Amino acid sequence: MQGGYEDQGGGPHGSMGGSAGNQLGTGGRQGAGSSPATGPESLLSFPAGSPASLSQVTEVAGRLARAMNSVIEGKPDVVHTAITVLLAEGHLLLEDVPGVGKTMLAKTLAKTIDCSVRRVQFTPDLLPSDITGVSVFNQDVRDFEFRPGAIFANVVVGDEINRASPKTQSALLESMEEGQVTVDGQTYDLPKPFIVMATQNPIEMEGTYPLPEAQRDRFMARISLGYPSSRAEVAMLDSHGQVSPLETLSPVTDAATITAMVKAVRSVFTSDAIKQYVVDLSSATRSSSALRLGASPRATLHMLRAARAHAALEGRDHVLPDDVQAIVVHVLAHRVIPTGETQLARRSTAEVLQDLMRRVPVPAAGR
Amino acid sequence: MSRGRVPESLLAGAASAVVAWPITTLFTPNTWVRPTLAVILVVVLTGIAARMLTTSWVLVALSQLAGIVLVASWLHGRGHLWYGLPTPDMVLAFNNLLVDARLTVQNYAAPAPTNRGVTLGIGLAIGVAAVIVDHLAVMRRSPAMAGLPLLTAFLISASNSGESLNPMYFVAAGGVWLLMLGRQGISSLRRWSTTTPMSTTGRRSSEDHDGAYGYAAVGRTLAVAGLVTAVALPVVIPHFPTRYLIDGLGRSSDAAGFSDGQIGLKTTLDLQRSLGNPSKAPVLSYTTNAPILTPLRVGVLVNYANDEWRPDDADVRYTRRPDLQLPPELDDSVPRETYRISVDESRIEAPQIAAPTPLVSGDLDGVAWGLDRQTSVASVNRTASSYSFTYLALNPSAQTLDQGAQGATGALLPPELQVDPESEPLVRDLVAKVVPEGASRIEAARAIQSYLRTGGGFTYSLTLPKTVTNEFGQSEAPDPISLFLRSKVGYCVQFATAMVMMARESGIPARMAIGFLPGTADRGTYTVRASDAHAWPELFFEGVGWLRFEPTPSGTQNTVAPPYSLAPTTPDPTNPSSTASGSSSVSSNTRVDGANDPGAQDPTSTSGSNSDSSSFLGQQTRTVLLWVLLALVAGILGSLAVPLAARSRLRRRLKDAPDEATRVEIEWQAMVERLGDLGVIPPRGSTPRQAGRFYQREAYLEGEQTQALRRVVDGVERSRYAPPGTTVTNVRPDTHEVVKAVSGVRRRKDRLRAAWWPSEGLLEWRERRERAARVARTPWDRWQERRAERRAEARGGRS
Structure with missing residues (x-):
């Protein structure tokens, strides 16, 4: 294992990490869904496989948000988006200049959930096998044995993903999309829930391999944290003075609960009008003269899922166009490519998308 | 330079100058043109300069007005200046000049003489018009509005010149105005935002140009088409007589071709036409030293064909003397x-x-004139408003006139002897009856005049009968002369024509003269009015020439027969009524002086015509009122059509809705439409929730209204997006509440528009129209389809 990755979860309460790792090590069967969650008493736990109610979803999500906001100062909207992506079974791309707390956000989300967490620091010499795992010859059993890579965790924090070579990046991204890893012809399922939170520096920075469009497309949302306000920055200096707040943070939920919440989110009703609206938005990006590349069908799917999660976080059992509008920029901004003229005009893709949203009419039922 | 808006200013100035152009038809000589152009130039230049210095339109307009005053002072106020500036004295001087101008305009028919007052008046008026045009077209950037003052200035010329203006005046004025419009349109287009058009190809900039070019091209086409249509259309469509809403207001006589300003007698006389209500407008006034007044002749007509008199081509050489x-x-x-x-x-x-005739000499105040070589009718090459003539009053003796009759023989008759072929049999019979055998020319003429004037039982009336009853009791519509001779109803034209034809039949050359009766006297001055227009026959006698006769009885017009046309002392035995005719003629003769006194007019006929006209007026008014009432009712019903359609559309859609959710959706749409009619339109891509927030913000909703709005939005969201089976409550009361609340804060104009012109109603009407069109089209389509099928079958059979 050349690339340094550390096991962050799986502490005293980390039953998930341990069991998943063991199971994967032996049989390659996924464990999150099948193994009962044995979190601390304070955590809400659900019988495996049954969806949570919407009130439970909002309740747990509220606790998650509160816990994360205690660490990430003054960025409640970013935290909200991160939770939305988590519940929508998506992956998160954190893109910003160094030092604004990308990794901190990823680590915070990982720590508030009592599950297995791995962090991979991407470097130019990181190999695909470091991500996926490798089969090694076990002298005792005289057979090849699969050693799972860094990807086998509920929460994978890929730090500075654009510093690794494209080959390694694709290894990660393929497993992200498939939810499984195939090594030496053997397919191993990844644990559920499974979220990759990759951070990257803006592509103009030195020593980076920009993520190709196809791979950026696999992230459900991209978030930029941006610099904190001066008050938030002062507060940060205060809270980070003696001890990192991350260290005092204790998990507020566990993997099973998240899985149940994800199921609840899946059951959020989406009317035909909403589906039409999402499709209209996608096709609007494709025909827009300000964009060189529009949204892919996968982006459409991601939009719908994110909108469902957004609706569920508001405690609603159906999606509103407002939910869609709330997530459109996060979901689409990193997928569409502006034309040269748009860039020359210094219009960001977010602005273009906002403009599109103002123009695409909201379909009514029955029309 | 761009702040001065030089091209626009110059165009506005040019427009003002061009609409002043037709004033050249109103005044002569055109000495006012240069001062007026100077005033316009000053307005334009002051405007450009002032616009460069200030953006306040008040200052610009004030400086332009000051410029006008200064120029007017320099041009017309010499002697009242103080170091080049106007003095209080000047106001008085200008006032005098303008009073002068007013008198000129009131007293003279166009073209009026140009004096200093007129020049000043035109200069000031056109200057003020130029300021208004400049303000609208340049400062307000709305040259379309500037069309109104331009049109006003143009119409003043057009309506006062008394004749149709040469189209070039209109083309010039309209052209300049369209140029202004085009200039403004293009510059507005260029000022549009630089948002790139939706296009995926790289031809954007060129497409931009295409857009501008296309706009300009369409504009040019429309402008040219509009101008051509405006000029060409009046040629194609017939000119309708002027219509008045209520009779009796400013009506001019249409029969004689009078207009309000100038007057021309029609030289074609249509015998089938009734004379309208003749105008009392004065035509001329004159003084004379003659004891017996003669009519004033304007023209002579010789050729009668197709039921009307037609003029010959004039043959005149115009000279001063x-x-x-x-x-x-x-x-x-x-x-x-x-x-x-x-x-x-x-x-x-x-x-x-x-x-009068025959003329001895004339003084026309410098106007060139002459006598027609064929008819010796006087004519002028330019309207003469004051002139004097000396003339002869002939009183030929009976011996001079007593010449033998010449028979109407030979195929090649001179036009003065040609009898209208249609009525000739009747005229011949009549002549045989009226004119005694072997009568001399003058005896024949006297007999005919006497027959028409008194003996024949003819009645004077301005309204002609359409038909006459024949001996079998059937009504017939023969040619006008026969109609007149049988119905015995007509006015001077019919009487004169009948006499001309009967005289020609008797072998006396005769022609038709038109002109005016002597008019009425007022302290020695005689005033001839339009209603004095008259027609009479002139008969030719060897040794004397053309002599006037007067067959028209003294009806509403005081026609006086000349002494030579009356029978001599012994009554004619063949005509039993000649005594009466003679006495009546004598009595009318004695009335010559009294006839010119307005007080001597027959009181019964005056009151009769008055009561007639008043009852006619009353009936007309009633008809007009009825029409107005009908129009009002139709208007009210029409204005209800759209709101009622909106209501019925909503009710029908609600009734057809399968479930409550659809009903909520319909209610929501109706509410959005109604609020849109009130002028509250949320952005296009708004979700219901955003639209709700927008309404709340725009209409300052609060308290219960906000709750209602929230319930409506909630209902819509549920109906649209919630899983099936979700209970949706009726939002109708809430939508009403919201609409009421929003309309409460809108302007009255918006409320009225929303109430009377709802877009839902328009939509309903459009759908109804389309439905009707579809119903109408269906059989045609079906027929087409069947034909296509048959053809396909035939082709299939062949292959």
């Missing part, structure tokens, strides 16, 4: 008196001029 010769046939032995007539304020248009 024409060489007048007495008619060559006039014998020196004929007793004569020379009289003088001085005419003032004549409004008869050139080339016509009213003159």
Whole structure:
């Protein structure tokens, strides 16, 4: 294992990490869904496989948000988006200049959930096998044995993903999309829930391999944290003075609960009008003269899922166009490519998308 | 430079100048043109300069007005200046000049003489018009609005010149105005935002140009088409007589071709046409030293065809001092008196001029004139408003006139002897009955006049009968002369025509003269009015020439027969009524002076015509009121059509809705439409929730209204997006509440528009129309389809 990755979860309460790792090590069967969650008493736990109610979803999500906001100062909207992506079974791309707390956000989300967490620091010499795992010859059993890579965790924090070579990046991204890893012809399922939170520096920075469009497309949302306000920055200096707040943070939920919440989110009703609206938005990006590349069908799917999660976080059992509008920029901004003229005009893709949203009419039922 | 807006200013100035152009038809000579152009130039230049210095339109307009005053002072106020600046004295001087101008305009028919007052008046008026045009077209950037003052200025010329203006004036004015519009349109287009058009190809900039070019091209086409249509259309469509809403207001006589300003007698006389209500507008006034007044002749008509008199082409040489010769046939032995007539304020248009006959000399104040070589009718090449003539009053003796009748023989008759072929049998019978066998020419003429005037039982009426009853009791519509001779109803034109035809039938050359009766006297000045227009026959006698006869009885017009046309002392035994005719003629003769006194008019006929006209007026008013009432009712019903359609559409859609959710959706749409009618339109891509927030913000909703709005939005969201089976409550009361609340804060204009012109109603009407069109089209389509099928079958069979 050349690339340094550390096991962050799986502490005293980390039953998930341990069991998943063991199971994967032996049989390659996924464990999150099948193994009962044995979190601390304070955590809400659900019988495996049954969806949570919407009130439970909002309740747990509220606790998650509160816990994360205690660490990430003054960025409640970013935290909200991160939770939305988590519940929508998506992956998160954190893109910003160094030092604004990308990794901190990823680590915070990982720590508030009592599950297995791995962090991979991407470097130019990181190999695909470091991500996926490798089969090694076990002298005792005289057979090849699969050693799972860094990807086998509920929460994978890929730090500075654009510093690794494209080959390694694709290894990660393929497993992200498939939810499984195939090594030496053997397919191993990844644990559920499974979220990759990759951070990257803006592509103009030195020593980076920009993520190709196809791979950026696999992230459900991209978030930029941006610099904190001066008050938030002062507060940060205060809270980070003696001890990192991350260290005092204790998990507020566990993997099973998240899985149940994800199921609840899946059951959020989406009317035909909403589906039409999402499709209209996608096709609007494709025909827009300000964009060189529009949204892919996968982006459409991601939009719908994110909108469902957004609706569920508001405690609603159906999606509103407002939910869609709330997530459109996060979901689409990193997928569409502006034309040269748009860039020359210094219009960001977010602005273009906002403009599109103002123009695409909201379909009514029955029309 | 761009702040001065030079091209626009120059165009506005040019427009003002061009609409002043037709004033050249109103005044002569055109000495006012240069001062007026100077005023316009000053307005334009001051405007450009002032716009560069300030953006306040008040200052710009004030500086332009000051410029006008200064220029006017320099041009017309010399002697009242103080170091080049106007003095209080100047106001008085200008006032005097303008009073002068007003008098000129009131007293003269166009073209009026140009004096200093007129020049000043035109300059000031056009200057103010130029300021208004400049303000609208340049400062307000709305040259379309500037069309109104331009049109006003143009119409003043057009309506006062008394004749149709040359189209070039209109083309020039309209052209400049369209140029202004085009200039403004293009510059507005260029100022549009630089948002790139939706296009995926790289031809954007060129497409931009295409857009501008296309706009300009369409504009040019429309402008040219509009101008051409405006000029060409009046040629194609018939000119309708002027219509008045209520009778009796400013109506001019249409029969004689009078207009309000100038007057011209029609030289074609249609015998089938009733004379309308003749105007009392004065035509001319004159003084004369003649004891017996004669009508003033304007024209002579010889050719009668197709039921109307047609003029010959004039054959006149116009000179300042024409060489007048007495008619060559006039014998020196004929007793004569020379009289003088001085005419003032004549409004008869050139080339016509009213003159007695025969003329000895004339003074037309510098206007060139002459006598027609064929008819010796006087005519002028330019309207003469005051002139004087000396003329002869002939009183030929019976012996001179007593010449044998010439039979109407030979195929090649001179036009003065041609009888209208249609009525000739009747005229021949009549002549045989009226004119005694072997009568001399003058006896024949006298008999005919006497028959028409008194003996024949003819009635004077301005309204002609359409038909006449024949001996079998059937009504017939024969040619006008026969109609007149049988119905015995007509006015001067019919009487004169009948006499001309009967005289020609008797072998006396005869022609038709048109002109004016002597008019009414007021302290020695005689005023001839439009209603004095008259027609009479002139008969030719060897040794005398053309003599006037007067067959028209003294009806509403005081027609006086000349003494030579009356029977001598012994009554004619063949005509039993000749005594009466003679006495009546004598009595009317004695009334000559009294006839010119307005008080001597027959009181019964006056009151009769008055009561007639008043009852006619009353009926007309009632008809108008009825129409107005009908129009009002139709208007009210029409204005209800759209709101009612909106209501019925909503009700129908609600009734057809399958479930409550659809009903909520319909209610929501109706509410959005109604709020849109009220002027509250949320952005296009708004979700219901955003639209709700927008309404709340725009209409300042609060309290219960906000709750209602929230319930409506919630209902819509549920109906649209919630899983099936979700209960949706009726939002109707809430939508009403919201609409009421929003309309409460809107302007009255918006509320009225929303109430009377709801877009839902328009949509309903459009759908109804489409439905009707579809119903109408269906059979056609079906037929087409069947035909196509048959053809396909045939082709299939062949293959």
